[in-house]
Amino acid sequence: MRKKALTDDEKYERKIQERAEKQLAKCGPLGTPLGSFSPEELTWLATVAPRGILLTGARVVNCERHTDKFQNVAIQFGKFTYHPQRDAVRIDCTGKVIAPGFIDMHVHLRDPGQTWKETLETGTAAAAHGGFTTILAMPNTDPPMDTPERLTAFLQRAQGAPVHVLQSACITKGRAGRELADLPALAAAGAPAFTDDGSTTQDANLMREAMKIAASLKKPIIDHCELTALSKPGVIHDGEVAKELGLPGQPYEAEVFIVLRDILLAQETGCHVHLQHLSSARSMLALFQAVHHFLPVTGELTPHHMLLTDEACRTWGTNAKMAPPLRTERDRKTLLAFLGYPMLPVIATDHAPHTAEEKAKGWADAPFGIVGIEAAVPLVLTELYHKRHYSLPRIIGTFTSGPASVLNLRNLMDTGSPADLTLLDLNQETVIHTDRFLSKGRNCPYDGTPCKGTPIATFFGGQYRPITP
Numbered sequence: 001m002r003k004k005a006l007t008d009d010e011k012y013e014r015k016i017q018e019r020a021e022k023q024l025a026k027c028g029p030l031g032t033p034l035g036s037f038s039p040e041e042l043t044w045l046a047t048v049a050p051r052g053i054l055l056t057g058a059r060v061v062n063c064e065r066h067t068d069k070f071q072n073v074a075i076q077f078g079k080f081t082y083h084p085q086r087d088a089v090r091i092d093c094t095g096k097v098i099a100p101g102f103i104d105m106h107v108h109l110r111d112p113g114q115t116w117k118e119t120l121e122t123g124t125a126a127a128a129h130g131g132f133t134t135i136l137a138m139p140n141t142d143p144p145m146d147t148p149e150r151l152t153a154f155l156q157r158a159q160g161a162p163v164h165v166l167q168s169a170c171i172t173k174g175r176a177g178r179e180l181a182d183l184p185a186l187a188a189a190g191a192p193a194f195t196d197d198g199s200t201t202q203d204a205n206l207m208r209e210a211m212k213i214a215a216s217l218k219k220p221i222i223d224h225c226e227l228t229a230l231s232k233p234g235v236i237h238d239g240e241v242a243k244e245l246g247l248p249g250q251p252y253e254a255e256v257f258i259v260l261r262d263i264l265l266a267q268e269t270g271c272h273v274h275l276q277h278l279s280s281a282r283s284m285l286a287l288f289q290a291v292h293h294f295l296p297v298t299g300e301l302t303p304h305h306m307l308l309t310d311e312a313c314r315t316w317g318t319n320a321k322m323a324p325p326l327r328t329e330r331d332r333k334t335l336l337a338f339l340g341y342p343m344l345p346v347i348a349t350d351h352a353p354h355t356a357e358e359k360a361k362g363w364a365d366a367p368f369g370i371v372g373i374e375a376a377v378p379l380v381l382t383e384l385y386h387k388r389h390y391s392l393p394r395i396i397g398t399f400t401s402g403p404a405s406v407l408n409l410r411n412l413m414d415t416g417s418p419a420d421l422t423l424l425d426l427n428q429e430t431v432i433h434t435d436r437f438l439s440k441g442r443n444c445p446y447d448g449t450p451c452k453g454t455p456i457a458t459f460f461g462g463q464y465r466p467i468t469p
Contacts, residue, residue: 031054031056031089032089032091033092034092035466039464039465039466042091043463045089046075046419046462046464047078047461047462048077050076050085051076051088052084052088053088054072054073054074054088054089054090054091055072055073055074055093056072056091056093057092057094057096058073058097058098059097060073060097060098061097061098061099062099063397063400063401063402064100064400064401064411068393072084073098073413073421074088075419075459077462078462079462080413080414080415081415093423095425095427096423096456097392097423097426098424099422099424100401100411100412100413100421101133101420101421101422101459101460102131102132102134102377102399102400102422102455102458103133103134103135103399103400103403103411104132104135104348104351104373104376104399105136105222105300105346106277106302106349106350106351107123107127107135107136107137107138107350107373108123108138108350108351109137109165110123110141110353111123112142112154113141113142113143116355117355117358117441118353118441120165122439122440123135123351123353123373123439124162124165125438126351126371126439127163127351128467129374129437130373130376130455131377131422131424131455131458131467132163132373133420133458133459134164134166134420135164135165135166136166136168136192136193136403137165137167137168138195138197138198139167139168139195139197140196140198141154144174144175145167145168145170145191146169146172146175146181146186147181147182147185148182148186148189151167151190151191155167155190162460162465164420168191168192168193169181169186169187169189169191169193169195170186171183171195171221172196172201175196175199177201178203178206180206180210181194183210183214183219184217187217187219192219192407193219193222193407194219194220194222195222195223195224195276196223197276198226198323198368200223200226200258201223202227204265207262207265208265211265211266211271211273214271215271215272219408220272220273220274220408221262221272223274223275225255225259225276225278225324226254226258226323227254227255228254230251230254231251234248234251234254234325235321235363235364236249236250236310236313236326237249237250237310237327238252239310241313241314247363249325255279256280256282256286259275259278259286262275262297263286263295263297266290266295267290270296272297272298273296273297273298274299274300274346274406275287275297275298276299276350277300277301277324278299278300278301278305279305279324279325279327280327280331281330284337287299287344288338291342298345298346298405299343299344299346300344300346300347301346301348302347302349302350302372303349303375303379303380304326305324305326305327305335306380306384307332308320308326309326309327309328310325310327312326313326317363318359318443319359319370320370320445321359321363321369322350322368323369339384339390340390340394340397345397345401345402345403345406346398346402347380347395349373349376350369350370350372351371351439351441352367352369352370352371352443353369353439353440353441353443354367354369354443356442356443370443371434371437371442371443372446373439374438375432375446377399377453378430378432378451378453381395381424381426381451381452382451382452385426385453386453392426419459421459422458423456423458423459424454424455425454425456426453428452428456429451430450430451430452430469431449431450432444432446432449432450436469454467454469455467
């Protein structure tokens with residue numbers, strides 16, 4: 001009988017297999033260095049080859065397991081295994097750090113409706129380039145994610161993305177703050193959380209009803225804390241820099257008012273409320289008191305609120321315009337003091353791409369927000385690990401176990417679970433260049449910033465993805 005002709009895909013897989021086998025013949029007893037295999041070869045070994053791979057020599061930090069030690073990590077058929085094959089391919093990762101796949105739970109993909117700013121494809125490519133394997137997309141699209149049909153259609157589109165894409169759903173119809181969306185239907189369609197993001201629900205009674213429903217669904221409410229009656233028409237923090245630049249400011253109270261309201265409603269309803277991108281010392285004190293009384297409230301910080309102050313507005317102009325605004329040095333230091341504790345378990349990027357033309361419209365008309373998903377991890381490793389000597393588990397937890405706990409995800413590296421990993425080189429020196437971003441956005445106040453420490457690769461369901469700085 002004549003042999004069945006191989007398809008093009010089969011020919012490609014055969015070629016990758018042959019190349020991998022040749023490279024294996026060169027391996028020593030301790031394994032081959034990480035970069036010796038091409039991404040295709042290493043992916044084949046980790047997802048197709050029965051022998052699987054064994055990552056050796058790395059420091060493994062798994063915050064959900066409270067482990068920080070040197071150990072091997074085995075991957076077979078795209079999943080973790082505690083029982084590697086005796087002939088598993090040993091990949092030498094000496095000098096590297098391995099962590100569960102990083103999660104960014106605050107990302108604006110702008111898709112659908114604003115694809116001149118970002119698309120599903122460019123945004124998820126940027127996330128993978130930044131070292132993340134899971135993202136939570138915000139629902140402020142056009143049209144917004146306020147129906148199960150829209151949510152389902154988007155999640156189907158996202159299935160081939162290079163990261164896991166979770167899509168949050170709106171609290172209110174059209175994010176207009178007047179009528180609740182169908183929260184049970186949205187949860188059934190796959191929404192892990194509810195938020196109106198930049199359009200804070202101003203009606204306390206409506207938010208109370210939303211929290212009651214979310215609590216019954218065991219889903220968190222995620223809130224952008226801004227009382228618009230106080231924040232408008234402010235464009236930066238209401239302080240000395242605003243006065244000197246002649247710009248309208250946003251006072252602390254615009255944030256703190258909603259923080260306090262949400263804490264009280266969480267106490268009443270039992271709903272887990274997660275407060276986005278907190279910026280002020282006063283918010284930290286309120287959150288500390290809430291957690292001290294065992295209320296189900298958590299918060300997140302962004303790299304820009306931890307590392308910059310309103311002084312950056314002098315240098316970077318509207319590329320330092322964001323909501324909430326950059327505050328004072330006192331606020332920045334207070335935020336850092338609480339990072340990583342139960343009240344503040346998350347670093348999120350609030351990746352918000354805009355075009356250069358939009359950001360050039362001046363302080364009054366330029367949109368709020370900056371991009372940061374490709375710069376976040378190097379910046380945090382540089383400023384918090386190397387300069388401030390925060391422990392590595394404390395930092396890694398804010399990208400892994402922290403967001404996983406808010407979103408009710410498993411991030412354990414358990415046997416049988418998808419092999420999602422982030423690999424770090426703590427000593428590799430890089431410089432942030434916005435023209436190398438895979439995101440469409442360049443609105444970033446970090447261009448030209450030198451960094452020490454960076455993600456060098458991810459495994460996404462066993463698929464190996466090296467990262468070029």
